[in-house]
Amino acid sequence: MAKKHDIAIIGAGNLGIAIAKGIAGAKLAKPKNMYLTRRHLEKLADLKKQKFNVLANNIEAVQNAEYVFLCVQPKQLPDVLKEINPVLDPEKHVLISTITGVEIPTIEQHLETTMPIIRAMPNTATAIQESMTCMCTKNASEDQVKEVKTFFEALGETLVIDENLMKAATVLAASGIAFFLRYIRAATQGGIQLGFHAEEAQKIAMQTARGAASLLVEGENHPETEIDKVTTPQGCTIAGLNEMEHQGLSSAVIKGLMASYEKINNITQ
Numbered sequence: 001m002a003k004k005h006d007i008a009i010i011g012a013g014n015l016g017i018a019i020a021k022g023i024a025g026a027k028l029a030k031p032k033n034m035y036l037t038r039r040h041l042e043k044l045a046d047l048k049k050q051k052f053n054v055l056a057n058n059i060e061a062v063q064n065a066e067y068v069f070l071c072v073q074p075k076q077l078p079d080v081l082k083e084i085n086p087v088l089d090p091e092k093h094v095l096i097s098t099i100t101g102v103e104i105p106t107i108e109q110h111l112e113t114t115m116p117i118i119r120a121m122p123n124t125a126t127a128i129q130e131s132m133t134c135m136c137t138k139n140a141s142e143d144q145v146k147e148v149k150t151f152f153e154a155l156g157e158t159l160v161i162d163e164n165l166m167k168a169a170t171v172l173a174a175s176g177i178a179f180f181l182r183y184i185r186a187a188t189q190g191g192i193q194l195g196f197h198a199e200e201a202q203k204i205a206m207q208t209a210r211g212a213a214s215l216l217v218e219g220e221n222h223p224e225t226e227i228d229k230v231t232t233p234q235g236c237t238i239a240g241l242n243e244m245e246h247q248g249l250s251s252a253v254i255k256g257l258m259a260s261y262e263k264i265n266n267i268t269q
């Protein structure tokens, strides 16, 4: 996205704002080159102060942009596409859909023209350039995919996947942020019961989670290899770990991922 960086974010809610902040933070575009839309503009007052263009007019946002991020809720997408159809130009625009569970052929059914479409599944850590973003496309050119990939690389890690894995990517990476955060919250609550103040317990839990992930990222090891280094024989770690497994930790995580995945099938209803 080095050449063109006028960006529309249609639906500046939780994810749209995270993307806008990430783009600005990574200096991929200036706030004045970004057009953020939603109906309740008062909720974008802070971003307006930071010089982002905030507007309720989707058509105007699209007309000002080359890259159009679709960030509304799945059930809101048909109306939004109907609205922007007249100003979509396949020679000028690339559509980047972050909408969960809506496949490219379905998006195409709502369009009057064949457009370059890229589906991207980032997570809210885009705001701090730490997203895991999976992407797929159908009719975008190699150059367009490369440009959008380069762009998301500035916002974290990327993986180009087949569209049939997009739901799994949503669960693992996008919802995954919430799943890992809930573990950190639970660890914090345990830490408080064990004697720490809440902020101390959270600091310990956060940095420990970061350390665990970094050991895998930097060491390229399997988690169990690192776990083996922590579990002193007859020690407290294996006692805690085995109790967590007796209570169904791994099973709860896997079942949660499956429930999340199943929900995507009827998310637009």
Ligand SMILES: NC(=O)C1=CN([C@@H]2O[C@H](COP(=O)(O)OP(=O)(O)OC[C@H]3O[C@@H](n4cnc5c(N)ncnc54)[C@H](OP(=O)(O)O)[C@@H]3O)[C@@H](O)[C@H]2O)C=CC1
Pocket (backbone or CB within 6 Å): 010, 011, 012, 013, 014, 015, 016, 037, 038, 039, 040, 041, 058, 071, 072, 073, 074, 076, 079, 080, 098, 099, 100, 121, 122, 123, 124, 174, 175
């Ligand atoms: N949140 C996340 O972590 C992730 C979300 N996603 C996907 O991103 C999409 C957005 O999710 P999320 O940010 O959580 O949802 P939000 O409800 O927070 O954001 C959607 C935004 O769209 C705005 N909106 C609704 N209708 C219109 C319209 N007609 N024109 C312009 N803006 C409109 C809403 O604001 P208003 O009501 O003021 O118009 C709202 O701010 C979903 O499809 C979700 O599946 C994907 C990955 C991660």
Ligand SMILES: O=C(O)[C@@H]1CCC=N1
Pocket (backbone or CB within 6 Å): 100, 170, 174, 175
């Ligand atoms: O909860 C949701 O439906 C969306 C998709 C992934 C994260 N948030």
